[in-house]
Amino acid sequence: MALAGAGTSLRRPSALQLPLYLTSLLFLLSFLPRVRASDGLIWSFWGACAGLLVWQVAMRMATARQRRTLTFEFTLQKNHYLQLLAHIGVYVYWGWYWPEVTNHAWLIVAQIVFAYAFDMLLAWSRRDSWRLGFGPFPIILSTNLFLWFRDDWFVLQLLMVALGFIGKELFTWTKDGRRTHIFNPSGFSLSVFSIVLIALGQTDLTWGQEIAQTLRYPEHMYLVIFLLGLFVQYFFAVTLMTLSAAAALFVLGAVYSGVTGVYFFVDTSIPIAVFLGLHLLITDPSTSPRTALGRVLFGALYGASVFVLYALFVPLGVPAFYDKLLCVPVLNLSVRMLDRIARAVHAEMLGFDKLWPSFSLRQLNLGSMTVWTLLFVALLNTNMVGAKHEGANPAFWEEACSEGLRDGCRKLLVRQSNNCAEGFAWSCNELGILLGEGTLVAGDTNGAAASFARACDLGLAVGCTNADALASGGLGFTRASTSFAYAWAYQDTPPLREACDSGDGEGCYLLASAYREGRGVAQDEALARELYSRSCDLGWPTGCSALAEVYLRGEGVAVDFRRAADGFDQACTAGEAMSCLRLGLMYRAGEGIAPDETRSRALIEQACDMGLPTACEMLAGLR
Structure with a gap:
């Protein structure tokens, strides 16, 4: 939808002020403390600004020589701002459990600023008109849900953003009588960069594995993604893709389990990052089939592709999180073919005319949403997804x-x-x-x-x-107590509560940790502190150190260095090496207690003697 002001012409000198403003904003962002903390970030920001400025100078000269008039129009496309809302919902919930998301927020803002400047310059390099809307937001937010480059390599993140817009601009075709881009922009850039990272063995340059891992942290992440996805699906008929992809993964996994007796994806039927992908990566209406059967085939092929790629990657040592990224451009290329197949297959051949003889597109979408809801509820209630899967x-x-x-x-x-x-x-x-x-x-x-x-x-x-x-070259390793290990892994708190009530310090500690993290129970910091204190009183040293950590960080309570030091001291005396090190560092820094270099060194040496490598490395540095 174009708003008032569409087609608004700008004089040649003022047209390029838009990217100039954005470039200036990107330059100002480089002075944020988050950016100044890394030389790699600073140079990435400044390099991007320099590149954009050179491009603007070249364009200013070219437009003056060619006497071009640059224009822009405001457009609001519903799929863009609804996807934006869904993405924000995921980030907020995820960031509540993983602080690194919040730490990355300013870098996402910078990517959005860069994306707008790059997109308008790229568009004006090829034509006189550019559309201003929310389009870059879902591209950037979707990209960052799956792959970030580390600070020292942030320039590659900006190049990945640029590649997404280049793919959107250069690779187009005619579909249903109108010109549109072939590839999902974020899917295209993620796939290309994933291939390069795999080929060069440079996954460590990214946060990719941590992203896939930490998406599991929030207890109800599957439900949150499902509800946000359902919100988008209500307005756009994309439910069939999500439904068929999930069904394909479930069926293939069930067949594998029936043959082998074990689970394909270890601890779930659909990994959380894949579940996110089949909601917010493959469901772009612009790059997916138009026909209902085409969308069913598209989703099923995505699910099957993820399954096959996972099976190939794991034995080869390739990080499995790439499985959901590589196939998206190939599927985008198949869209017209899938629609042709769907139109060639008459409804009578498959009996669809008997299933829904007079369904409108909206009725079909609502019916698909109902079936998808029933399938998801079944998966959730049978623990085929979520933290209580048997394989966990x-x-x-x-x-x-x-x-x-x-x-x-x-x-x-x-x-x-x-x-x-x-x-x-x-x-x-x-x-x-x-x-x-x-x-x-x-x-x-x-x-x-x-x-x-x-x-x-x-x-x-x-x-x-x-x-x-x-x-020392020995093999006589000692196993820790397994009395509560499986209950903790399975988020089964009743055995922990029963043990704690019976006076077991370890049980109280694990129950406290469950309440502290919201693992299998509602998060309750006050109850967690009480249980840590009880664990410590019952002689479990890790309970003392955990309570000390709470007071040191001020988690739900005022910072209390004295109580933190007392807790670390109790745990250290009981033989916990890390607490000796933490107390030593407090004495070294004078953190809430009088500085004492001698006491600090003695505690760090004690931690090293207990076998803590970190303490030994620190001790070597002190010498």
Whole structure:
């Protein structure tokens, strides 16, 4: 829809003031503390500004020479601003659980500013008119839901944004009598950059794996994505793509499980990042089929492609999060073919005329939304998606591994690795044992050392012991108590509550952590503090250190350095290495207590002697 002012002409000197204003804004953003913290970010911003300025000078000269009149029009397309609202909803909920999203917010703003400037310059380079609307917002927000480059390589993020708009501008075709772009802009740039990153083995330049992992953090993320997707689906007939993609993934996974006895995606029927993709990546109305059957085929092919790519990537060691990104441009290219197939297949051939003899497009979409809702509710209530999936419990994979089921041991490794990445010390220790012993999976001494160090850093004493054992060449690793491990992994809090009520300090600690993180229960910081305190009183040192951390950070309570120091001291005295280090650092910095270099050094040495690698590295630096 074009608003008043459409086709508004601007004088040649003033037309290019629009990108100049945006370039100036991008330059000003480079002075934000978030940007100044990294030289890579600063130079990326300034390099982008320089490139935009050179382009503007060249365009100013060309338009003056050619006597062109540049114009713009305001356009509001419903799909753009509705997708914008859905994206914002995901970011807000995700960012509540993963602070890095908030830390990345200014960089997203910068990308949006850059995108508007780049888009208008690209459009005016090819024609005299440019459309001003919300179009760049869903492109940028969609891109950043799947891939970020780290600060030192942020210039590649801007190049990825630019590539998306180049693909949108240059690759077009005629569909249903009108000229439109072939590729989903964000899908195109994500796919191209993913291929390059895979080929060069440079995934570590990005936050891709962390994004796929942390999307799992919010307890109700599946439900939030579903509801936001349903909001968009109500206005646009794209439900069939989401429905058929989800159905394809579920059916293929069920067949795989029936044949092998294990789950294909380890701990879910549809990974959360894929679930996000089939709502907010493949459902662009402009780059998807027009016909109902075409959309069914499009979605089913997306689901099947993700399944096949995951099966190919995992054995090759390629990060699995790429599976949802690579196939999108290929599917976009197939859109006209799928519509031709759909139109060639008469409704009578498939019996569709009997299923919905007189359905309008709106009725068909509402019917599809109903079926999709029923399928999603079934998946959610049977724990096929969400945190309580049977594969989320390491016990399932331990049994599968011991029985020699297909990929059972490898997927046990994946499950423990995921748990470790989420901060579950018990899984870090188990992961270290798996890698250190090398009997069930390929041995990896460096990986084992890192896993034991992580367990030790998280306050698990046996992790420190095992790190020492590995360093001395031994194989007699100690396993942590498994009494609550599976309950924690499965977000099953009743056993933890029962144990805590019976006076078990570990049970109180895990229950407190569940309330602190909102894991399987409603988040309750006050109750978490009470349970940490009870855990500490019952002699569980990690409860003391966790309570100390709460007071040190001021989580739901005023910062209290004295209470934090007392908690770390109790845990350190009980043998928790990380607490010795934390207390040592407090004495070193004089953080709420009198500075004491001698006491600080002694505590750091004590943590090192307990087997904490971080403390040993710090101690070496002090020398």
